[in-house]
Amino acid sequence: MNRITRRFQELHRAGRKALIPYITAGDPHPEATVPMLHALVQAGADIIELGVPFSDPMADGPVIQKACERALAHGMSLRRVLELVGEFRQTDPETPVVLMGYLNPIESMGYTDFIAGAHAAGVDGVLTVDLPPEEAAELIEPLQAVDIAPIFLLAPTSSPARIRRTARMAHGYLYYVSLKGVTGSAALNPAEVAEKLAEIRSYTDLPLGVGFGIKDPATAAAIAQVADAVVVGSALVSKMDALAQDPERMYREVAALLAAMRQAMDQGPSPEPKAGSHSPTTP
Amino acid sequence: MKATRNEVDFSQFPDSTGHFGRFGGRFVAETLMEALLELDQAWQTYRNDPAFLTELDQDLAYYVGRPSPLYHAERWSRRLGGAQIYLKREDLNHTGAHKINNTVGQALLAKRMGKTRLIAETGAGQHGVASATVAARLGMECVVYMGSEDIQRQALNVYRMRLLGATVQPVTSGSRTLKDALNEAMRDWVANVDNTFYMIGTVAGPHPYPLMVREFQAVIGREAREQMLAAQGCLPDALVACVGGGSNAIGLFHAFLNDADVAIYGVEAAGSGIETGRHAATLCAGRSGVLHGNRTYLLNDDNGQIIETHSVSAGLDYPGVGPEHSWLKDIGRVQYVAVTDAEAIQGFHDLTRIEGIIPALESSHALAYVTKLAPTMRPDQRIVVSLSGRGDKDIYTVAALEGIQL
Numbered sequence: 001m002n003r004i005t006r007r008f009q010e011l012h013r014a015g016r017k018a019l020i021p022y023i024t025a026g027d028p029h030p031e032a033t034v035p036m037l038h039a040l041v042q043a044g045a046d047i048i049e050l051g052v053p054f055s056d057p058m059a060d061g062p063v064i065q066k067a068c069e070r071a072l073a074h075g076m077s078l079r080r081v082l083e084l085v086g087e088f089r090q091t092d093p094e095t096p097v098v099l100m101g102y103l104n105p106i107e108s109m110g111y112t113d114f115i116a117g118a119h120a121a122g123v124d125g126v127l128t129v130d131l132p133p134e135e136a137a138e139l140i141e142p143l144q145a146v147d148i149a150p151i152f153l154l155a156p157t158s159s160p161a162r163i164r165r166t167a168r169m170a171h172g173y174l175y176y177v178s179l180k181g182v183t184g185s186a187a188l189n190p191a192e193v194a195e196k197l198a199e200i201r202s203y204t205d206l207p208l209g210v211g212f213g214i215k216d217p218a219t220a221a222a223i224a225q226v227a228d229a230v231v232v233g234s235a236l237v238s239k240m241d242a243l244a245q246d247p248e249r250m251y252r253e254v255a256a257l258l259a260a261m262r263q264a265m266d267q268g269p270s271p272e273p274k275a276g277s278h279s280p281t282t283p
Numbered sequence: 284m285k286a287t288r289n290e291v292d293f294s295q296f297p298d299s300t301g302h303f304g305r306f307g308g309r310f311v312a313e314t315l316m317e318a319l320l321e322l323d324q325a326w327q328t329y330r331n332d333p334a335f336l337t338e339l340d341q342d343l344a345y346y347v348g349r350p351s352p353l354y355h356a357e358r359w360s361r362r363l364g365g366a367q368i369y370l371k372r373e374d375l376n377h378t379g380a381h382k383i384n385n386t387v388g389q390a391l392l393a394k395r396m397g398k399t400r401l402i403a404e405t406g407a408g409q410h411g412v413a414s415a416t417v418a419a420r421l422g423m424e425c426v427v428y429m430g431s432e433d434i435q436r437q438a439l440n441v442y443r444m445r446l447l448g449a450t451v452q453p454v455t456s457g458s459r460t461l462k463d464a465l466n467e468a469m470r471d472w473v474a475n476v477d478n479t480f481y482m483i484g485t486v487a488g489p490h491p492y493p494l495m496v497r498e499f500q501a502v503i504g505r506e507a508r509e510q511m512l513a514a515q516g517c518l519p520d521a522l523v524a525c526v527g528g529g530s531n532a533i534g535l536f537h538a539f540l541n542d543a544d545v546a547i548y549g550v551e552a553a554g555s556g557i558e559t560g561r562h563a564a565t566l567c568a569g570r571s572g573v574l575h576g577n578r579t580y581l582l583n584d585d586n587g588q589i590i591e592t593h594s595v596s597a598g599l600d601y602p603g604v605g606p607e608h609s610w611l612k613d614i615g616r617v618q619y620v621a622v623t624d625a626e627a628i629q630g631f632h633d634l635t636r637i638e639g640i641i642p643a644l645e646s647s648h649a650l651a652y653v654t655k656l657a658p659t660m661r662p663d664q665r666i667v668v669s670l671s672g673r674g675d676k677d678i679y680t681v682a683a684l685e686g687i688q689l
Binding site: 054062066077078105106109129134157158162166 | 309311312317469470473581586588
């Protein structure tokens, strides 16, 4: 079974919601990525979304754009990202890793090489931002043949017909973009999110993650009430940027922000948090 | 996979989801899909609507100044000693380039869709000016995204846009040029889809833009075909147009694609020379990829990262190209060639001194190729070249190259 599906089943049994941090691979520099991933897992990450930097990240706001530029300036590439995932896997065989990025680096590498490389590295899901279901058949069939989940986005503007179509093609989870805008945008409205998630649930049993605009523990907790997973990216990436000169402090403080979100989510008004479902945590 | 010309009916492309063979399509985030579907639906509704088309024709006649003349450049033809050269004078349009054909059309569509805010990207500033112009006329808010590098290079057009009431938004991400301006305009559109219409300036972007912009620009070729038939009683032997994104070229070519005997040439910017790596010759030197919502030829590195381009002409300085051009290249219907900055500058001076017409540096690339092509043809043969814009905007660039400060 795919690690993502297994992880959601474990969480469901434990009555907990998934926390999914996003960082851009190679930002602020390539040596920081694997230690940062381990720190995020220790702080309570259930699944990792690892950004593959691209020169033209159209759906991202300034924080992720700049992270891409920093990573590319250090020579980061899709091949290097796969090496980093392989390195992470040597010491963490459990935490699912989803690659999030744009189609052109994958096209450039070639679908066959990419899928073989991702499978060998231990990638569990692929979210290609600019690949809607209509254009995706050629990529997702071979992905699924090696049990890598194609993850798709849904938006506030997605019609019922598109929700149904997307849900049929998706595996792992569906990623609901909580607002009309780019990553790192301002306030999202939890009530509107709840309403749209209810609509989406009427078409699918897949877990629903929510991202774009979740910046703090309170918002994470509010979203965890209605979603199966909370995705946080720009808030972590901007903290990484601010602390890039002091790596130890960066790992510590970024992990602390994620841990605060974890705690807020687990302490939500619904039943008491349960421990034990998680990857081992050590200080 | 080469198809012979007669096997393809060019009017049948793209398909309903925007594909020209394996090129084109709709490669955007889900956040933009509904906006594109809404646009496609509106476009399908109005593209054959008599009232819409009447209004468009009126605007093209009385606001843009169409039809533009097909001018026989007799003196230049004699100098080159080969084919007769005819210039399709898009430089005489209102705002000085072919770009207005498209913005007039998209603005009418925006109005019918009830949108109140227009956004656009621009490189050299010609599409930005054409967008600001129609926005002023319709009393709509207009925001033009422009790379901060291009803002430095094109101060005159920046000021024109501001005079027209547009907000020129500098883009400081990436290479700070046209491709980054396009990214930023897409981001704006995602956040403001409810009231905003995004006017793309070329035959690129996600479906339906390559189709819609082609249809608005195809008036160039329809007119040229009629004008040539009326004046000479025959079709031209060859067409030549410059290709950046490729809208003036598709505009000229489209009416002739099914005419198998008309040879067609698209001229890209070879910058300092393709071998130097400093160029914008996407079709001549690139490979297939996905950028800005469509699959097409791109200039990208081995890792699929888009690379910076170079051309003396800001309007050709783009690492992609319209997907229909990629397809026309692969099936062999259009031949794509490239000329250098130096050759284009020579073309600029030639037309200025021999015919008394100062051409845009973009169009000068097409002219430079004509100087190579015409002498290989007979004097009873005819070339139609797209003079896509006038060169007033470029005089600072040309003067600077000659060490003259204006």
